[in-house]
Amino acid sequence: MKSIAAVGLLLILGASVACAEDIKGKWGLGAGVFGGGGEVSLIRGKSDRSAWLFDVSMANVSSTEESDPGSSLPLGRNDDNVAMRVGPGYRGYVRMTEGLSPYWDLAAHFLYNRSHSHLNTDDFTNKSAGGDAVFSFGLEYFTPWHFSIAADSEIGGFSWTRDTRSETGSGVTTSSTGHTQRASLRLSPVLYVRGYF
Numbered sequence: 001m002k003s004i005a006a007v008g009l010l011l012i013l014g015a016s017v018a019c020a021e022d023i024k025g026k027w028g029l030g031a032g033v034f035g036g037g038g039e040v041s042l043i044r045g046k047s048d049r050s051a052w053l054f055d056v057s058m059a060n061v062s063s064t065e066e067s068d069p070g071s072s073l074p075l076g077r078n079d080d081n082v083a084m085r086v087g088p089g090y091r092g093y094v095r096m097t098e099g100l101s102p103y104w105d106l107a108a109h110f111l112y113n114r115s116h117s118h119l120n121t122d123d124f125t126n127k128s129a130g131g132d133a134v135f136s137f138g139l140e141y142f143t144p145w146h147f148s149i150a151a152d153s154e155i156g157g158f159s160w161t162r163d164t165r166s167e168t169g170s171g172v173t174t175s176s177t178g179h180t181q182r183a184s185l186r187l188s189p190v191l192y193v194r195g196y197f
């Protein structure tokens with residue numbers, strides 16, 4: 001009985017060895033499950049060693065704060081923040097025929113951020129729009145069940161945004177514009193789960 005169970009387990013675990021080259025011609029969907037910030041990626045296997053990507057990351061955070069009744073300093077505050085990062089990418093695998101394959105990504109994204117605050121009778125709005133280019137490195141384990149687990153980190157990148165700030169108070173509105181550019185080298189590990197079909 002034990003030998004039958006052992007053979008069955010070996011058949012389940014070792015029936016097929018999955019690897020990066022198996023995604024050629026397939027579609028995939030990946031999501032960051034730890035540290036991903038809500039990012040989802042659409043994947044298309046281009047060849048036995050590469051894939052096209054389309055990344056989407058969106059977030060919205062709203063909050064409200066009011067002073068207690070009878071407070072000597074009345075406070076009414078509403079905050080709303082929206083962030084979006086969308087764009088294509090290219091993935092290259094280093095060890096296509098092995099179940100555990102290192103890979104690198106090169107991606108470009110459109111960036112948009114908007115934050116709005118209403119404090120008592122005053123309004124503050126900040127907007128930024130632009131783009132970035134990012135280089136990442138990862139390690140992906142392909143299971144025999146058409147899904148994989150990957151550890152991924154951005155290594156470096158460059159971004160440029162045009163920024164607008166407006167403020168309204170006492171019936172007067174002021175605004176300013178500028179731009180921000182950033183170059184970065186960093187490690188920002190994310191754990192992904194990816195399914196292929």
